[in-house]
Amino acid sequence: MTNTQVTHIQIDNYGPWTVTPEPRREVDLQTLQSRLYADLSQLFGNRNGYVFFTRFDNMIAVSNGVDMDAHALIQESVSNRYPVTMSLGVATGRSPVTALGTATELLQEEGSAQDKHRREILKGRVIDEEFRQPDDVQLAHFDVDNATEKYTDQLNEFDTFINIEQGYAELMKYMRHEHNSLSFFVGGDNIIAVCPELGNDAYQDAVDHVSETVNVQLKVGVGQGKNPADAGMDAKHALESCRATGETVELDF
């Protein structure tokens, strides 16, 4: 049974900062945001976690294996190196959606995302080491079939992007509402979903739904692990095995 640990990362009072005293140069904001994300990818990644950029001012991490001390260190390291600080809410649950709900609430309870005085909140609970299990995290790596041949090499890049985006927009809603999963675009034609315990049928159902509604053909590899790094790597191997066999869904467990 899955037990996903989720961290909601929120830059403190970021909106006002971007326009104070004057609107800041967009290229600098883009650089700041993407480097912060890159750093968090390494900071969580070095502890076997995964981070998703989501909206950049709010990011979502799957953090099984990252304890509260490590969260504190990550928070401190960012405040030592960036002109902004961030708050962290951490929660766990059988369903990633529930876990995230709790994580977000922990921050909301402390004030608004644009509260001037709410800074560097660190709240929540992690899974005690002794209760961590080899099937705590289930990750699915979705990928569009032949994206290069069908889109990239045919259409202008924006129209390719619209196709991929439509596939993503549809999948993210469907997985959220039908399967309590959080799906994130990770670049190219790839989407990683953080899922509760789901089986072959649920994934086939999601792939079919996307194919029927927006005509984008997906395949998906699924992995399980004690932490996101292991689950994610297994999912990638499962996806390679889809590529080899032509299967649409492959579970590596």
Place this chain on the structure above:
Amino acid sequence: MTNTQVTHIQIDNYGPWTVTPEPRREVDLQTLQSRLYADLSQLFGNRNGYVFFTRFDNMIAVSNGVDMDAHALIQESVSNRYPVTMSLGVATGRSPVTALGTATELLQEEGSAQDKHRREILKGRVIDEEFRQPDDVQLAHFDVDNATEKYTDQLNEFDTFINIEQGYAELMKYMRHEHNSLSFFVGGDNIIAVCPELGNDAYQDAVDHVSETVNVQLKVGVGQGKNPADAGMDAKHALESCRATGETVELDF
């Protein structure tokens, strides 16, 4: 009349690289992609251009003012510092969509995005310095009204994201098909659109459409300039003026 210069940036043969010899750790790919984007933001931004991350393996830049030599230098600087190389197609046009179409074709003519032997293509034309005009670039900065109060402080972060995403997915398609514009999510609740010469009505129309179809309320500031940095900064000031006056659309020209 606008004359948008667009650069299509494509990482060479990236898909195969990500899984050779074995699938690479996702956190490293995320770090690589977002840092490359950050670097390009600075490399183009230092020459008054804008880059959008789009799919990360393919990015789109508005590059008015960046000549072919500068493109070559950017390409070389990346190949000096990354394990991957990139190809660049550059084109101009009254409509950003047409310009991008040409830019993409320049790359497609040279082979597939996953062609092993197609590396570091640099093709295309820029606007001659003497023909550059103060209204070559029109940029619109869209923003969701009260996103913090309505979403961020109320819903779990993923549901907030779904709302923002729906607004974006709808706007990107509508602006593409009705107004020949390229719209990019830039984080938070912000979308920047690269537009041909559009007036107040077109923007009001787009905002209305998004409001009606997915119930997300936008406002938009629009700027014009010889280069993206100027047009974008004017758009930001126009957006601030929406904030001050309560207007939905504000053109800064």
Place this chain on the structure above:
Amino acid sequence: MTNTQVTHIQIDNYGPWTVTPEPRREVDLQTLQSRLYADLSQLFGNRNGYVFFTRFDNMIAVSNGVDMDAHALIQESVSNRYPVTMSLGVATGRSPVTALGTATELLQEEGSAQDKHRREILKGRVIDEEFRQPDDVQLAHFDVDNATEKYTDQLNEFDTFINIEQGYAELMKYMRHEHNSLSFFVGGDNIIAVCPELGNDAYQDAVDHVSETVNVQLKVGVGQGKNPADAGMDAKHALESCRATGETVELDF
């Protein structure tokens, strides 16, 4: 008794790479080198290690607490994100000099630093978890007295630098030959030395020597710990205590 674990980090075949096929732009090399160092600082730092930039193509880490798997991960993460790879030799010893000697030999045995075929060597031994002790690492944080007033605010920046540099050049040799320590300039007017078990007298002796030979006045805080992060933070607190009391040498243990 100290037991320092040292990692010798060497970029593989870097000299030839910098000039192939043509000399590469120096600013890109500088960017590459300093970012690689920044990344290693985080990669080791996240595991409570310290890295020193030394010559940039060869760096030295104090890595107590970083096991061989973590070394492998660091090596892989770099090769996933840089155009160069690196080899790692790991060794331990009562004296940092001896430990480094062994670490370097492990690499030398495998071939020259400019051997085309020697890539991503990973060799050596770490201290078994059960044998790690709270006094394994001794770090000394040296700092020039009133550098701002005496130099920075008086001389041109290069002449300030010459003064600091002379202090460093003298200290590094003296600590190496008299006290079996490895001293690294870390910016500003700060030097961090990795030491065997030394007492107050040894540090006073070194400070006196530098004062007498090149007329640069140092103070020093010294810390001990199971890992470099702890020892280094204690050394910083000891140095603050020098600042408060006017003492020249302060041991925080």
Place this chain on the structure above:
Amino acid sequence: MTNTQVTHIQIDNYGPWTVTPEPRREVDLQTLQSRLYADLSQLFGNRNGYVFFTRFDNMIAVSNGVDMDAHALIQESVSNRYPVTMSLGVATGRSPVTALGTATELLQEEGSAQDKHRREILKGRVIDEEFRQPDDVQLAHFDVDNATEKYTDQLNEFDTFINIEQGYAELMKYMRHEHNSLSFFVGGDNIIAVCPELGNDAYQDAVDHVSETVNVQLKVGVGQGKNPADAGMDAKHALESCRATGETVELDF
């Protein structure tokens, strides 16, 4: 005749910041410093300038071709993305030492490097575009003969470093006092010197001096240009030509 434009870059009030409210983690400071340097390398480098890390809290740039607006933009971009700000003094002169002297004084006049209220100073003058000449900048690229064979592959890395360092310490003093030049270690066994108009004899003299005093054998390629990028690249080609011919000094002009 050379006309070197020099920029003195100083982080504002950095010393106090590093220990407020408590000493900050050294690995984060190292990361901050080296990334700031990397960014400045790109920011100046994109405008054909060179930056040297010097003491990291104070850096020296050769900035021929970078005008005051560009300096302002660089300053702003850093303050948008870092927790610290920096002041810039810009000056020009026949001799790099004199130019730097003026640049430093411009900052010193505004207050101490550790003055709480002195922030983001930007002062000085650049060479007017019309007066820029193809021999404004003379750069010399020094390199140790066979460093790999003689040191890297023989000694422990610290002893190798001591040798290189001794060579550098000697050269920097000698070039400063005998030849009004500013010499910077740039990693590996390389030193780049910013020089006034010097001829073959001066370079041979410096190489001889280092060989005699500390027994380190150097060779040197020298280039001239309108900007540092051109002069530096010519110097590198001249150095390659030393490698090919066995000459000790090679001027590429």
